Amino acid sequence: MQLIKINKVRYRRHLNLVIVGCIAALVIGSxxxxxxxxxxxxxxxxSHFNWNLLGVVIASVTIAWLLNKYRTHNFMxxxxxVWELKQCLNKINRKMPKLKAASREGNADALLAIHFSYAGSRLLWQLDDNTIVMDELVIQQTELDNIAAKFNLTLNADDYDPRILKQF
Known part of the structure; x- marks a missing residue:
């Protein structure tokens, strides 16, 4: 997965429309x-609990089907x-203890995965205006850069391939 520049205004507008649309479709449909x-x-x-539950389930399945069908549309x-990036970062975070241990030993793949995680997190936090923990991320990135320099490695987030996580 490659990190790409996202138009923040367009992303926020489209995300809000998708959320509002899903909520409205769920309420009206169910x-x-x-x-x-x-x-x-x-x-x-x-007692109409079963019919109400069935209405919610059918509306939810329909919304999920529509979201999946139109996921390739330019609007989405x-x-x-961002949804796929969050999934990718979640996979890295689940393996972070093993990645950090391997990175201290100079494993290039572990260092690259952590670097991608930090770069992806920075992108997401900027999109969501979540800059509170950005200082902590800068400290972690500096530590990672020091480890990479110790082992004469150059880290580039564009080189990341999710398949490297299989070894951890």
């Missing part, structure tokens, strides 16, 4: 489906990219 089912199959006891490009 109510419409459950009320239709209740009208078609009334329950004498007055930034939203999908």
């Amino acid at each position: 109510l419409a489906i459950s009320q239709t089912l209740i009208a078609l199959f009334p329950d004498e006891s007055g 490009a930034e939203v999908v990219y």
Whole structure:
């Protein structure tokens, strides 16, 4: 996965529209489906929990199907990219203890994965205006750069390949 420059304004606008659209579709869809089912199959006891639950499930599955179907649409490009980047960073974070141990021994792949994680996190935090922990990230990046210099390695986030995580 490559880190790319994201238009922050476009990303935020499209993300907000997708979120609002999903919420509206869930509310309207689940109510419409459950009320239709209740009208078609009334329950004498007055409990319509199963029909309401089925309405929510059907609306949720439909929304997930639509999001998956339109994930390649130009409108969704930034939203999908950020979602995939977060998944990639999550995979790295789950292996971070092993990566840090290997990086202290000079493992180039571990150093590269950590470097990509820091660069990706920096990109995400800037998109989300989450600059509170940016100072801590700078300290960690400096430590990583010192380790890389100790082993005469040059780290470039563009060289990262997710397959290198399999060895950790």
